[in-house]
Amino acid sequence: MTAADTRVQLVRDATFARIGTDGGITGTRGSAPDGLFLRDARHLSRWQLTVDGTSPVALVPATAETDHTAGSVLTPKGTRDNPPAYTVFRQQTVTAGMLTEHLRLVSNRPDPVTARVHLTVDADFADLFELRADDRRYLKPGARYETRPTDEGLRFDYRRGEWHARTTVTSRPAPDAVEPSPTAPESTARTLTWTLELDGHGQADLQLTVRAHPHGPAAHLAAVPHPHPHPQTPTATDDFSRTCERGLADVDLLTIPVTGVDGEEVYAPAAGIPWFLTLFGRDSLLTSYFLLPYRPQTAAATLSALAATQGQRYDTFSGEQPGRIVHETRHGELAHFRQVPYGRYYGAVDATPLFLILLQAHHETTGDRSLAVRLERHARQAVDWMLTDGGLEKHGYLVYTPDPGGLVNQNWKDSAGAICFTDGTQAEGPIAVSEAQGYAYDALVRTADLAQHVWRDEAYAHRLRETAARLRDRFLTDFWMPGADFPALALDGDGRQVDALASDAGHLLWSGILDTDHAHRVGRRLLEPDFFSGWAIRTLAAGQQPYHPLSYHRGSAWPHDNAVIALGLARHGLADEVATVAEGLIAAAARHGYRLPEVIAGYARTATAGPVPYPHACSPQAWAAATPLALRTALRQVRRDVPAPHPAT
Known part of the structure; x- marks a missing residue:
């Protein structure tokens, strides 16, 4: 990464992710694209968290804890007289073909707190050659994108002739709702919603897993052994x-x-x-x-x-x-x-x-x-x-x-x-x-x-x-x-x-x-x-x-x-x-x-x-x-x- 690039890069097992200081992904292109990447394609192009209707504030920006794990600390917006009701501890990890995320919401108050969590997700399946900063555009005749909810989350499919790639998102607990993105209702992006109840000074956990399934055999999705x-x-x-x-x-x-x-x-x-x-x-x-x-x-x-x-x-x-x-x-x-x-x-x-x-x-x-x-x-x-x-x-x-x-x-x-x-x-x-x-x-x-x-x-x-x-x-x-x-x-x-x-x-x-x-x-x-x-x-x-x-x-x-x-x-x-x-x-x-x-x-x-x-x-x-x-x-x-x-x- 360059001096001007504040994104965090995580890599392991032929898979890498680039995330922002809040742990988010916005779908950037050019010399420093963000997303989840496997076999020359981007399998996750949007991953934007909101809590209580607003983008959280990064108290501790995303920092690489290891080469494949990053942590950050976020809160809803608050003031000196009305401090945030809870804090979000976010950990993200890359392994073979996967990005996993653990959100731990910890209440800062003695009384029960309700947290409204929204995650907007998209997968553009862009080829790395499309993402370079040379303004080149490639025709994709017959390309079809499909987004559909599943019992545990969401599935994105991309087809073009015999080419078929997909990305799945699963969560525990399952989302309360999966709906078109309110900011881009015509796009393939979807927003997952959870309502989480926190006891006084208690906590709630949300586990998310993104799995990339590129076109072709799945042999490359195994962990790479390191003898040393x-x-x-x-x-x-x-x-x-x-x-x-x-x-x-x-x-x-x-x-x-x-x-x-x-x-x-x-x-x-x-x-x-x-x-x-x-x-x-x-x-x-x-x-x-x-x-x-x-x-x-x-x-x-x-x-x-x-x-x-x-x-x-x-x-x-x-x-x-x-x-x-x-x-x-x-x-x-x-x-x-x-x-x-x-x-x-x-x-x-x-x-x-x-x-x-x-x-x-x-x-x-x-x-x-x-x-x-x-x-x-x-x-x-x-x-x-x-x-x-x-x-x-x-x-x-x-x-x-x-x-x-x-x-x-x-x-x-x-x-x-x-x-x-x-x-x-x-x-x-x-x-x-x-x-x-x-x-x-x-x-x-x-x-x-x-x-x-x-x-x-x-x-x-x-x-x-x-x-x-x-x-x-x-x-x-x-x-x-x-x-x-x-x-x-x-x-x-x-x-x-x-x-x-x-x-x-x-x-x-x-x-x-x-x-x-x-x-x-x-x-x-x-x-x-x-x-x-x-x-x-x-x-x-x-x-x-x-x-x-x-x-x-x-x-x-x-x-x-x-x-x-x-x-x-x-x-x-x-x-x-x-x-x-x-x-x-x-x-x-x-x-x-x-x-x-x-x-x-x-x-x-x-x-x-x-x-x-x-x-x-x-x-x-x-x-x-x-x-x-x-x-x-x-x-x-x-x-x-x-x-x-x-x-x-």
Whole structure:
């Protein structure tokens, strides 16, 4: 959530809710929507309480007591001479597919009190893509909404062709009445009414349960097991350990059930809340890589899930190609009816090499050959995609062509305009971004290692190593900018160097595509003040025309980007630079309740007392949550005084 967003966010078991300071939901859209959400849809869009005919006053605004529970204290309006007759203690909890609420009304008077409680409820079943702040509207031919009372409350149904989603509301005691909303009688909203009698200084309780029933099988409505539960309050005593602890807890919150390559259920990290509580290729892979020394089972689950969704055919609409690793999966109505291409969207140039990198790293870290053997066919198909449709054989590099119906840019900086020249002009394709070439090089080298030591295919290993060596040789010639003494951000479709100075260069240290001398020059350059804000390395160096500290990818700073860079700095022995990046990020986390958000603004540390939030950042967000673990790994590689945490911590 952003600094201006006062809503409370609750999340558990692939379900999340966003509520107001009074515990209410009003159906907002835009960058901070409220409601109850499951599988890319909003199942509760209005939840407004009134007592004695007016909105209650929040004596204690809704506050998260745990990651999935919030409490507030409300009263009817009163005066100094006529104080409220009773107080409402409100507790709300999110679990798998549910929002539960306990209202406890406590009388403040010695005589009996009658409380009139009204709750106005609605479910708009809006797809997350409808709720974004881009003013896009989607037609829904044949859509039908139905609201009807039940013995215990209320039921909402939404149908469109074969699509059927519903939301139920039940209460104990049952409501006295269920009627159309007096403020919107023509809408699907309904108002539930209770008359509760309170003895003198007595109390009455009202239990409410909202159950979301999305379209499709109900397997996702189960609780997600967490083999390593974490305390709700930090137990560590230093900021670094507290940030690691909070990060692992956030990864748990973002863990969702997905289908593995053999049809088994596995648990992999989703990308982030509110927009990305779903499997993402790049995000889930890097998150799993950061966690690999501490939780190797996360990598195994992610690899299995992505192998299960690997491209098998050609589909221009979704970008699917044989062997390509998926960018994201979606379960909402608009994806189901192919009104957006994201049901399984393959518009990522980097997910496929990252899949191969993680597969070899899992074997190297664990010594377990079984996963690499199980996914050999998928790995070979991924290599084939890099060589063919990915562009290595035709263009000499991994390339993507901007997708006007999906993502204009298909590397991790996937916002429009992110891959730009120093004058701010967006590059045109086919585009070869620098970091993807490093990933491709590393993927070829690592897959050759698997071919030699696990699959026992020496000829294939030799072929991959030769391909990697040729890529490494031409990369420096084509990408290095002698004047700037720095790599280009990309090559455009005409082979011109896209000359903005960008953080992507730091990923080249991690992948090993740069020699030691060039790696040291890049690493030290990234710690200069125009790049390093004091909190983190910016996505784009300040002082360039397109730089904007509040942009998504042209001057903001991303924790996960810095984590990859830190691992690269450690690979090349740049210990002071690793320590500087780690200190800045941990200091930023300490000012965010030990939680690193998806992205922070690019303002210098000397300009403000704390890091400036990026207005639309996801929080929690998986690869940001895993960043402190990557920092710990990087520090352990260059310093002996960093302890190795227990794998479960």
